[in-house]
Amino acid sequence: MATPIPFDRLPDAALLREREMIQILPFSSPTLWRRVKTGEFPQPVRLPGRMTCWRWGDVRDWLDSHGRAVA
Numbered sequence: 833m834a835t836p837i838p839f840d841r842l843p844d845a846a847l848l849r850e851r852e853m854i855q856i857l858p859f860s861s862p863t864l865w866r867r868v869k870t871g872e873f874p875q876p877v878r879l880p881g882r883m884t885c886w887r888w889g890d891v892r893d894w895l896d897s898h899g900r901a902v903a
Contacts, residue, residue: 844889847877853886858900 837852854861867873874890 839888839892842888844887844892846888847879847885848888848891849883849885853891856891856895 837848837855839856850861850864854864857864859867864873868875874886874894876884876886878884
């Protein structure tokens, strides 16, 4: 079993993968991508090797603005 991510202690510059974010987002992976496409969710950062991540600061700000608390 994986070690839980201490979201409350991550720096804003930390990068999260989709599988890590789905644990804290109130919607599924397809909905995440639909919201990214429509601009309702922060854009991801593309890294070499086809890796897609999101900045924790952007995700946390989105969660705060939508009244969602990080568990």
